[in-house]
Amino acid sequence: MSREPMIAPSLLSADFARLADEVARVADADWLHVDVMDAHFVPNLTLGLPVVQAIQEVSPVPLDCHLMIEDPERWAPGYAEVGARNVTVHVEACRDARAVARDIRAAGALAGLAIKPGTPLEDHLELLRDFDTLLVMSVEPGFGGQSFIADVLPKVREARRLVDSGELTLLVEIDGGINADTIEQAAEAGVDMFVAGSAVYGAQDPAAAIAALRAQAAAARPA
Ligand code: DX5
Ligand code: ZN
Numbered sequence: 001m002s003r004e005p006m007i008a009p010s011l012l013s014a015d016f017a018r019l020a021d022e023v024a025r026v027a028d029a030d031w032l033h034v035d036v037m038d039a040h041f042v043p044n045l046t047l048g049l050p051v052v053q054a055i056q057e058v059s060p061v062p063l064d065c066h067l068m069i070e071d072p073e074r075w076a077p078g079y080a081e082v083g084a085r086n087v088t089v090h091v092e093a094c095r096d097a098r099a100v101a102r103d104i105r106a107a108g109a110l111a112g113l114a115i116k117p118g119t120p121l122e123d124h125l126e127l128l129r130d131f132d133t134l135l136v137m138s139v140e141p142g143f144g145g146q147s148f149i150a151d152v153l154p155k156v157r158e159a160r161r162l163v164d165s166g167e168l169t170l171l172v173e174i175d176g177g178i179n180a181d182t183i184e185q186a187a188e189a190g191v192d193m194f195v196a197g198s199a200v201y202g203a204q205d206p207a208a209a210i211a212a213l214r215a216q217a218a219a220a221r222p223a
Contacts, residue, residue, distance in 0.1 A: 005218050008029060010033040023060070036048060036069060056084065062086070068142065073094070081107045090114045091124055136173070
Protein backbone atom coordinates (compact mmCIF):
# COMPACT_ATOMS: atom_id res chain seq x y z
CA MET A 1 0.00 0.00 0.00
CA SER A 2 0.98 3.60 -0.56
CA ARG A 3 3.36 5.21 1.91
CA GLU A 4 2.16 8.68 0.99
CA PRO A 5 0.37 10.10 4.06
CA MET A 6 -3.38 9.94 3.72
CA ILE A 7 -6.02 12.01 5.49
CA ALA A 8 -9.48 10.83 6.54
CA PRO A 9 -11.64 13.68 7.88
CA SER A 10 -14.05 12.52 10.56
CA LEU A 11 -17.63 13.45 9.84
CA LEU A 12 -18.30 13.47 13.59
CA SER A 13 -17.17 17.11 13.65
CA ALA A 14 -19.31 18.13 10.65
CA ASP A 15 -22.71 19.82 10.67
CA PHE A 16 -25.12 16.88 10.79
CA ALA A 17 -27.94 19.01 9.38
CA ARG A 18 -25.97 19.50 6.14
CA LEU A 19 -24.23 16.18 5.61
CA ALA A 20 -24.15 16.20 1.79
CA ASP A 21 -22.55 19.67 1.76
CA GLU A 22 -20.10 18.68 4.48
CA VAL A 23 -19.03 15.61 2.49
CA ALA A 24 -18.51 17.77 -0.61
CA ARG A 25 -16.23 20.12 1.35
CA VAL A 26 -13.66 17.34 1.87
CA ALA A 27 -13.66 15.91 -1.67
CA ASP A 28 -9.83 16.00 -1.68
CA ALA A 29 -9.58 13.62 1.26
CA ASP A 30 -8.35 10.06 0.86
CA TRP A 31 -11.12 8.46 2.91
CA LEU A 32 -14.09 9.91 4.75
CA HIS A 33 -14.17 8.59 8.32
CA VAL A 34 -17.66 7.87 9.68
CA ASP A 35 -17.99 7.18 13.41
CA VAL A 36 -20.82 4.81 14.25
CA MET A 37 -21.56 4.79 18.00
CA ASP A 38 -24.29 2.78 19.69
CA ALA A 39 -24.50 4.21 23.24
CA HIS A 40 -23.43 0.78 24.56
CA PHE A 41 -19.84 0.13 23.49
CA VAL A 42 -19.29 3.87 23.97
CA PRO A 43 -21.50 6.31 25.89
CA ASN A 44 -22.30 8.39 22.83
CA LEU A 45 -24.81 7.77 20.02
CA THR A 46 -24.26 8.97 16.44
CA LEU A 47 -25.69 7.36 13.31
CA GLY A 48 -26.22 3.97 11.77
CA LEU A 49 -26.56 2.07 8.52
CA PRO A 50 -29.37 4.05 6.81
CA VAL A 51 -27.45 7.31 7.26
CA VAL A 52 -24.19 5.71 6.12
CA GLN A 53 -25.96 4.40 3.03
CA ALA A 54 -27.25 7.91 2.26
CA ILE A 55 -23.75 9.37 2.71
CA GLN A 56 -22.27 6.65 0.51
CA GLU A 57 -24.63 7.66 -2.31
CA VAL A 58 -23.37 11.26 -2.35
CA SER A 59 -19.75 10.90 -1.23
CA PRO A 60 -16.99 11.41 -3.80
CA VAL A 61 -14.61 9.95 -1.20
CA PRO A 62 -14.48 6.26 -0.14
CA LEU A 63 -16.04 5.68 3.27
CA ASP A 64 -14.06 4.48 6.27
CA CYS A 65 -16.63 3.24 8.78
CA HIS A 66 -15.42 3.06 12.38
CA LEU A 67 -17.88 0.91 14.30
CA MET A 68 -17.81 1.67 18.02
CA ILE A 69 -20.63 -0.79 18.65
CA GLU A 70 -21.41 -4.00 20.42
CA ASP A 71 -22.21 -7.11 18.40
CA PRO A 72 -20.12 -6.19 15.34
CA GLU A 73 -20.64 -9.77 14.13
CA ARG A 74 -24.23 -8.82 13.41
CA TRP A 75 -23.83 -5.31 12.00
CA ALA A 76 -20.43 -4.90 10.34
CA PRO A 77 -21.07 -6.75 7.05
CA GLY A 78 -24.00 -4.42 6.29
CA TYR A 79 -21.64 -1.45 6.08
CA ALA A 80 -19.55 -3.32 3.52
CA GLU A 81 -22.67 -4.26 1.58
CA VAL A 82 -23.68 -0.62 1.13
CA GLY A 83 -20.27 0.12 -0.35
CA ALA A 84 -17.91 1.30 2.40
CA ARG A 85 -14.24 0.93 1.39
CA ASN A 86 -13.09 -0.04 4.88
CA VAL A 87 -15.10 -1.30 7.85
CA THR A 88 -13.37 -1.23 11.22
CA VAL A 89 -14.54 -3.09 14.33
CA HIS A 90 -13.16 -2.90 17.86
CA VAL A 91 -11.26 -5.93 19.08
CA GLU A 92 -12.69 -5.25 22.56
CA ALA A 93 -16.23 -5.72 21.17
CA CYS A 94 -15.66 -8.85 19.08
CA ARG A 95 -16.49 -12.39 20.12
CA ASP A 96 -14.96 -13.76 16.92
CA ALA A 97 -12.93 -11.07 15.18
CA ARG A 98 -11.65 -13.48 12.52
CA ALA A 99 -15.21 -14.27 11.46
CA VAL A 100 -16.07 -10.56 11.30
CA ALA A 101 -13.04 -9.89 9.09
CA ARG A 102 -14.02 -12.74 6.81
CA ASP A 103 -17.60 -11.48 6.51
CA ILE A 104 -16.54 -7.87 5.87
CA ARG A 105 -14.15 -8.98 3.14
CA ALA A 106 -16.73 -11.31 1.62
CA ALA A 107 -19.08 -8.32 1.37
CA GLY A 108 -16.45 -6.40 -0.60
CA ALA A 109 -14.71 -4.07 1.86
CA LEU A 110 -11.35 -3.94 3.57
CA ALA A 111 -11.50 -5.18 7.16
CA GLY A 112 -10.15 -2.99 9.95
CA LEU A 113 -9.32 -3.78 13.57
CA ALA A 114 -9.40 -0.94 16.12
CA ILE A 115 -7.66 -0.99 19.48
CA LYS A 116 -8.44 1.39 22.33
CA PRO A 117 -5.54 3.33 23.92
CA GLY A 118 -5.20 0.80 26.75
CA THR A 119 -5.38 -2.31 24.56
CA PRO A 120 -1.98 -3.90 23.90
CA LEU A 121 -1.02 -4.61 20.30
CA GLU A 122 0.99 -7.72 21.05
CA ASP A 123 -2.06 -9.68 22.20
CA HIS A 124 -3.58 -9.45 18.71
CA LEU A 125 -0.71 -9.89 16.27
CA GLU A 126 -1.88 -13.26 14.94
CA LEU A 127 -5.37 -11.88 14.45
CA LEU A 128 -4.05 -8.95 12.43
CA ARG A 129 -3.01 -11.33 9.66
CA ASP A 130 -6.72 -11.46 8.79
CA PHE A 131 -7.16 -7.68 8.65
CA ASP A 132 -6.28 -5.00 6.11
CA THR A 133 -6.14 -1.98 8.42
CA LEU A 134 -5.17 -1.37 12.04
CA LEU A 135 -6.81 1.62 13.73
CA VAL A 136 -4.79 2.76 16.73
CA MET A 137 -7.04 4.92 18.88
CA SER A 138 -5.19 7.93 20.31
CA VAL A 139 -8.16 9.04 22.44
CA GLU A 140 -10.76 7.03 24.33
CA PRO A 141 -13.44 6.33 21.71
CA GLY A 142 -16.71 8.20 22.05
CA PHE A 143 -16.18 11.89 21.39
CA GLY A 144 -14.41 14.26 19.02
CA GLY A 145 -12.19 17.11 20.14
CA GLN A 146 -10.20 15.24 22.83
CA SER A 147 -6.46 15.56 23.46
CA PHE A 148 -4.00 13.25 21.71
CA ILE A 149 -2.59 10.43 23.87
CA ALA A 150 1.06 10.14 22.79
CA ASP A 151 1.50 6.97 24.88
CA VAL A 152 -0.03 4.97 22.01
CA LEU A 153 2.84 5.79 19.64
CA PRO A 154 4.95 2.74 20.59
CA LYS A 155 2.08 0.61 19.22
CA VAL A 156 2.25 2.53 15.95
CA ARG A 157 6.01 2.05 15.77
CA GLU A 158 5.66 -1.68 16.38
CA ALA A 159 2.93 -2.04 13.74
CA ARG A 160 5.07 -0.06 11.27
CA ARG A 161 8.03 -2.34 11.96
CA LEU A 162 5.94 -5.47 11.39
CA VAL A 163 4.55 -4.10 8.13
CA ASP A 164 7.92 -2.92 6.84
CA SER A 165 9.48 -6.28 7.64
CA GLY A 166 6.71 -8.08 5.77
CA GLU A 167 5.33 -9.87 8.83
CA LEU A 168 1.98 -8.07 8.46
CA THR A 169 0.25 -6.45 5.49
CA LEU A 170 -1.71 -3.58 6.96
CA LEU A 171 -2.50 0.05 6.56
CA VAL A 172 -1.72 1.78 9.88
CA GLU A 173 -4.34 4.34 10.83
CA ILE A 174 -4.54 6.66 13.85
CA ASP A 175 -7.67 8.29 15.26
CA GLY A 176 -8.10 10.95 17.89
CA GLY A 177 -6.56 14.34 18.60
CA ILE A 178 -4.73 14.61 15.29
CA ASN A 179 -4.04 18.23 14.37
CA ALA A 180 -1.17 20.53 13.32
CA ASP A 181 0.47 20.10 16.74
CA THR A 182 0.34 16.29 16.86
CA ILE A 183 0.42 14.93 13.31
CA GLU A 184 4.20 15.09 13.01
CA GLN A 185 4.85 12.75 15.94
CA ALA A 186 2.29 10.32 14.55
CA ALA A 187 3.87 10.52 11.09
CA GLU A 188 7.35 9.92 12.53
CA ALA A 189 6.02 6.82 14.26
CA GLY A 190 4.85 5.45 10.91
CA VAL A 191 1.15 6.16 10.45
CA ASP A 192 -0.23 5.79 6.89
CA MET A 193 -3.78 7.18 7.39
CA PHE A 194 -4.59 10.06 9.72
CA VAL A 195 -8.15 10.60 10.94
CA ALA A 196 -8.86 14.23 11.81
CA GLY A 197 -12.23 15.53 12.90
CA SER A 198 -12.09 18.89 14.63
CA ALA A 199 -8.83 19.83 12.87
CA VAL A 200 -10.55 19.58 9.47
CA TYR A 201 -14.18 20.50 10.11
CA GLY A 202 -13.25 23.12 12.70
CA ALA A 203 -11.10 24.94 10.12
CA GLN A 204 -12.39 27.83 8.01
CA ASP A 205 -11.33 25.95 4.89
CA PRO A 206 -11.45 22.15 5.36
CA ALA A 207 -9.77 21.48 1.99
CA ALA A 208 -6.84 23.71 2.95
CA ALA A 209 -6.63 21.99 6.36
CA ILE A 210 -6.41 18.59 4.66
CA ALA A 211 -3.63 19.79 2.35
CA ALA A 212 -1.70 21.32 5.25
CA LEU A 213 -1.96 18.18 7.40
CA ARG A 214 -0.87 16.01 4.47
CA ALA A 215 2.16 18.22 3.82
CA GLN A 216 3.14 18.20 7.50
CA ALA A 217 2.88 14.41 7.65
CA ALA A 218 4.85 13.99 4.42
CA ALA A 219 7.68 16.14 5.75
CA ALA A 220 7.80 14.30 9.09
CA ARG A 221 7.50 10.68 8.01
CA PRO A 222 10.56 8.44 8.08
CA ALA A 223 12.46 8.05 4.80
C1 DX5 B 1 -13.67 9.34 18.53
C2 DX5 B 1 -13.77 9.14 17.04
C3 DX5 B 1 -12.90 9.99 16.23
C4 DX5 B 1 -13.17 11.47 16.34
C5 DX5 B 1 -11.89 12.19 16.10
O1 DX5 B 1 -14.29 8.30 19.18
O2 DX5 B 1 -13.45 7.80 16.73
O3 DX5 B 1 -12.93 9.60 14.86
O4 DX5 B 1 -14.12 11.93 15.40
O5 DX5 B 1 -12.09 13.55 16.33
P1 DX5 B 1 -10.86 14.53 16.64
O6 DX5 B 1 -9.99 14.48 15.41
O7 DX5 B 1 -11.53 15.83 16.85
O8 DX5 B 1 -10.17 13.98 17.83
ZN1 ZN C 1 -13.23 7.29 14.61
